[in-house]
Amino acid sequence: xxxxxxxxxxxxxxxxxxxxxxxxxxxxxxxxxxxxxxxxxxxxxxxxxxxxxxxxxxxxxxxxxxxxxxxxxxxxxxxxxxxxxxxxxxxxxxxxxxxxxxxxxxxxxxxxx
Numbered sequence: 001x002x003x004x005x006x007x008x009x010x011x012x013x014x015x016x017x018x019x020x021x022x023x024x025x026x027x028x029x030x031x032x033x034x035x036x037x038x039x040x041x042x043x044x045x046x047x048x049x050x051x052x053x054x055x056x057x058x059x060x061x062x063x064x065x066x067x068x069x070x071x072x073x074x075x076x077x078x079x080x081x082x083x084x085x086x087x088x089x090x091x092x093x094x095x096x097x098x099x100x101x102x103x104x105x106x107x108x109x110x111x112x113x
Contacts, residue, residue, distance in 0.1 A: 016045050 021041045025032040032040060086099060095102035 016041055016048065 018037050018041060021037055021044055022032065024044060025040065090096045090098055090101065093101040
């Protein structure tokens with residue numbers, strides 16, 4: 001079951017509660033201190049109010065856009081550039097076991113979020 005409101009939802013943004021702000025912050029993975037809740041509530045209410053204004057626009061006959069320009073992405077050839085000498089790279093590394101560089105673990109119990 002989806003708990004988001006339907007597209008024609010028009011409840012006043014003044015009804016936005018601090019619990020809803022906390023929930024949005026949690027979903028966005030933001031650590032929002034209690035002293036910032038009211039300010040964040042007003043910012044979120046302004047965004048929701050703007051979205052309601054956009055919903056009120058008559059877009060009949062307006063084609064949806066995938067992008068605003070007809071320009072295509074520029075794709076350059078994938079050619080290697082100049083490389084650092086191994087000794088210089090090892091000298092800059094915080095931890096090294098020549099010819100390897102130790103990096104933080106990103107999988108498993110490491111520092112990944």
